[in-house]
Amino acid sequence: MKEKELRRSLAVLPIGTVMKLTSLTARQIRYYEAQQLVFPERNEGNRRMYSLNDVDRLLEIKDYLADGVNVAGIKAIYDQQQKAAQAKATAQQKPLTDEDVRRILQDEFIRQGGLGHPTPGMQRPL
Amino acid sequence: MKEKELRRSLAVLPIGTVMKLTSLTARQIRYYEAQQLVFPERNEGNRRMYSLNDVDRLLEIKDYLADGVNVAGIKAIYDQQQKAAQAKATAQQKPLTDEDVRRILQDEFIRQGGLGHPTPGMQRPL
């Protein structure tokens, strides 16, 4: 079940796609980031890249706002959650080793090659 | 299990992302399309948009090529598969109605709002 989590947290979506998936405007999405509600990555060219988890979170934010919760409230909720999660993580140390991550990355979603640009000549030997 | 299929076939990835996920160059990806091995969608601005299924297929193509199968061979394989799938589809008619699709779209991945841009004022009534 670990590769699914990785997949969902891979930042692969540009803001245009996220706009369509959430029906939010770019303005809104960037504003929520400025308010520390989402934390998209940036690609080499400084463009925001979102994961499926980010999309989920944006949809959540939209729900909260529609329910009358303001941005500060939402941030408080997330800060709360994060503190709880952190405590839990501290409890059960070392749940996933670097070795695990490497193995997973070489798996289905990113098979032979994947994100770590291999040298151009790299090919399965025979 | 149907929404997973939909998710995987949603065209949400720009070519830059696909390049990273597959370690293919834009040139290669476009060439495979010209050779009818993949069929990305286009967005309103004519940019290619890929689904996770497309990524899988590109990784497959990469494997085939590494194994010495040329593009014509790969195309033959896919044409074959498609013919088989089509026959099967003809056999069991109407496996998924438009209604089903609509219901699924309104579900998890694209929840309230989703792709079908609702009017700006649209909000859950109270």
Add this chain to the structure above:
DNA sequence: CATTCATGTCAGAAAATCTAACATCGGCGT
């Protein structure tokens, strides 16, 4: 050696995204 296949590279145009600034609009306290 001339072709063909798969890919590289380049140029110019168009689309997408970025930041920063200013505008608007609804609610709310005074």
Add this chain to the structure above:
DNA sequence: ACGCCGATGTTAGATTTTCTGACATGAATG
């Protein structure tokens, strides 16, 4: 009523990404 603030709209100019089309190349092959 007034002014403030939170959330969003809009615009401008710059930068990045992607597009198509053309020409180049290296390996294999007849």
